[in-house]
Amino acid sequence: MSGWRILIRVMAGLALVFLVAPLLVIVPLSFNAEPFFTFTPAMMAMESEGYSLRWYRAILEDGVWRQALVNSLIVGGAATAIATALGTLAAMGLARGNVPMKGAIMGLIISPMITPVIIAAAGMYFFYSDLGLAQTHLGLILAHAALGAPFVVITVTAALTGYDWNLTRAGSSLGADPWTVFFRVTLPLILPGVISGALFAFATSFDEVVTVLFLGGPEQVTVPRKMWSGIREQISPAILAAATLLIAVAMILLIVVEWLRRRGERMKVTPR
Numbered sequence: 001m002s003g004w005r006i007l008i009r010v011m012a013g014l015a016l017v018f019l020v021a022p023l024l025v026i027v028p029l030s031f032n033a034e035p036f037f038t039f040t041p042a043m044m045a046m047e048s049e050g051y052s053l054r055w056y057r058a059i060l061e062d063g064v065w066r067q068a069l070v071n072s073l074i075v076g077g078a079a080t081a082i083a084t085a086l087g088t089l090a091a092m093g094l095a096r097g098n099v100p101m102k103g104a105i106m107g108l109i110i111s112p113m114i115t116p117v118i119i120a121a122a123g124m125y126f127f128y129s130d131l132g133l134a135q136t137h138l139g140l141i142l143a144h145a146a147l148g149a150p151f152v153v154i155t156v157t158a159a160l161t162g163y164d165w166n167l168t169r170a171g172s173s174l175g176a177d178p179w180t181v182f183f184r185v186t187l188p189l190i191l192p193g194v195i196s197g198a199l200f201a202f203a204t205s206f207d208e209v210v211t212v213l214f215l216g217g218p219e220q221v222t223v224p225r226k227m228w229s230g231i232r233e234q235i236s237p238a239i240l241a242a243a244t245l246l247i248a249v250a251m252i253l254l255i256v257v258e259w260l261r262r263r264g265e266r267m268k269v270t271p272r
Helices: 003-029 054-061 063-094 102-109 117-130 137-162 166-173 178-207 210-215 223-233 238-268
Strands: none
Touching: 003 238, 054 063, 054 238, 063 102, 063 137, 063 178, 063 223, 102 137, 117 137, 117 210, 137 178, 137 210, 166 178, 178 223, 178 238, 210 223, 223 238
């Protein structure tokens, strides 16, 4: 093995440790039997008395945490559905080669990804306030859909890179209407990209806190906002338990995305 390869692997390992180390601290602390944010002597000695599931039970038994989870699932699910539908249609349109100002339109669509979230949240607050949608579930859903749609556009556009548009023309020539062609021909082939974009959109919505602080009211408290307010008002290791659950959800989503990526690569392989 050459020296450059060894150096690259060492640097990659250091970067991985730098990114993962904070998570490795949060997870064991969430099992702390004491209401502390530090490792107790019992935990350091690996004694069973130092570990407990009391903070996970506290989340399940607390009505505020349960309502926050319900709100996150409702807002995240609805925002993902809207972002997936609109993002897929936008990607289908932009995949055509005869779209005027294609680069400008793509830049406008993905602008929520590069715009600081606090600026986007402030603009959404003033816009939705004029429409009477501030501090409503609908306003929060639409805001999260706008933040998640760029991820769908990018993943579906990548999936359409290897798509053969002759299949669409063949379906139309055989008498199928555009919706039938899309659902029976196009969608099954680009489905891994659509699902990947939907997962990224859901993760973006489920993890968003700045937009919720601007647009959400007392009835729209989500898990990230509950965690943020808990750190400011009442510090409890239950926040670490909630963070651990979010880490687990993120890991599951990453595993699914990687499985979809490999499945999409296998689908692109044509037999000789």
